[in-house]
Amino acid sequence: MNNKIEKIQRWMQQNNVDITLISNPKTIQYLTQFYSDPIERVLMLVIFEDKDPFIFCPELEVGSVKEVGWNHSVYGYQDQEDPWKIFASQIRSRKVPNQVIAIEKDALTIDRLESLKQVLPSSQFSVNAIPMIEQMKLIKSTQEIEKLKIAGKWADFAFNEGFKAVQLGRTEAQVAAELQYSLMKKGIMELSFPTLIQAGAHAAEPHGATSSNKIENNQLVLFDLGTMWQGYASDASRTVAIGKPADKLLDMYNVCLEAQLAAQEAVKPGIKAEELDKIARDIIAKAGYGEYFIHRLGHGLGMSDHEFPSIMKRNKMLLQKRMCFSIEPGIYIPGFAGVRIEDCVYVTENGCQAFTHTSKELQYID
């Protein structure tokens, strides 16, 4: 049995949980190394308090499960079969009395819980496994941090290639294409999210998408990107200058940079998540841009680019060594311009280390 599954079994003993059902594909990967997005098909890892776990998956995934070295049982079902009946018969065959079942309440949908209740009518699906799993994932191991560092190096590579691809008259999408092709040529086929490149006023929509807008002179251009490396994500943002942006744009940039640097500098074990947010937010507010910083300072990072916890007001969590999260203040003035500067970091003994090292001094691209 691997250590992580044993840890869950200890939690189950302490909490009188007989069975834990893991249905989030990323959590299954975290616990077993096996990753697949089953889309509408059913994929579950089933952990018993005192029996061998098993993976239940579509028949066409059984080979892949075995290939990652999963040395417990794996059961497949065919498309025309009812997965829930087969699943329930495997559960019943273990003869676990009084089944108290823990589920991932943020991953399991209502219809699936209804199906489970129908085939396992005497079980209680009363326990939420999420707080325990979030705690497990929160503090990264040395190996995990190594993977996050490599993912970060590829993000740095991508910035460099992206900045080289910027040309007046090229579209945001064309720059993204060159950047992503550079990564793919190096074998980096998976991004943690679609590369976001936004020029000028378009960057004022922090959740917009890369468009066919052309890059013009004297603009700021925002890059937000991330890669995957062996199941771990990077996520970083830089904003660069084309030509000679107006003073107001430079001011926005400098304020955002000051906020980012101050918050990153303040990271250390024992500081509260909300304190970091306040440090950045106060600097931006004092400069008169408070109303334009419309999101939290950051989010956790690990096997995906958005993880627990949020670095924001009201989160009083004390940061600990080897927690990983983003620090990404932004200033977005609708119809005018947007700036965001972001590094993800891991907490060290006395401070933090960033996963990305691309310069945060404003870079001018001719």
Added chain:
Amino acid sequence: MNNKIEKIQRWMQQNNVDITLISNPKTIQYLTQFYSDPIERVLMLVIFEDKDPFIFCPELEVGSVKEVGWNHSVYGYQDQEDPWKIFASQIRSRKVPNQVIAIEKDALTIDRLESLKQVLPSSQFSVNAIPMIEQMKLIKSTQEIEKLKIAGKWADFAFNEGFKAVQLGRTEAQVAAELQYSLMKKGIMELSFPTLIQAGAHAAEPHGATSSNKIENNQLVLFDLGTMWQGYASDASRTVAIGKPADKLLDMYNVCLEAQLAAQEAVKPGIKAEELDKIARDIIAKAGYGEYFIHRLGHGLGMSDHEFPSIMKRNKMLLQKRMCFSIEPGIYIPGFAGVRIEDCVYVTENGCQAFTHTSKELQYID
């Protein structure tokens, strides 16, 4: 009010539903044109039986919602706020008595339903909106079919570019990189799923991923790919020959092709979904490969590459004009080789039309 929302309101009247909550981002796009993946944040479309609908979203999406031309209310929340409280106060302000609420049971997670129940304790979340929404999406409009055709043309373009990129000694990933770069250069930035290229025995894992395996002589190489066009997906597979594959490989190919052509030829209004599956499966079984065809014949296609319904045994649904789905038999012999041939089609008056037109005769690449 747009037609689709009015249609839902009529369904609500007939089924005594006061409020419908739409939480699947693709369904929100289908109904409003606005698309965003909010990840862990909350995004909902709220439809009232006799009042104006509203969109509830993260503050940083409000601008994008307005940009798509949504001319009803939109309410944002900031990251540090409790979204559910704000959401509930908007619902309460409408003063709808006896709230029977319909939800998307395949999209809403347990924790979100618990949050909703907490802030709206007198509401009943008893109705599943999914069967109604699936029915709505099932028959495509002429405009939707036009978009699916364009998405299909880009899939054909991608095959052509991918086949040109195949070279002995190149890896699967390198071919995928060239293919995807060709698409991006044409402005096609979004795929409906990551391009799958598998050579030789690797293709026997129908849900494996593109790897760094090298393409060798006398192999079959499987391509499965899809693009997005204005919110609509394509999905198609072809298997090509490198050099002179052994007779056994050619036999697998020919059997799979015969099955694919026969099933596609049989599509017409009034035939049952399961009959198409049987036509293809019988051909493959008769040739001795029955145990190696381990998935359903096909799946629905529309705003995503896997939609309702499944074309498989036990699905007695009668096919109707303008339904869209894949026909993709496959033969996978573990450790040896895999073949899949797939077109997505739409049902016409008397038969069907494919969205992709790349030749299905075995193509030899030197």
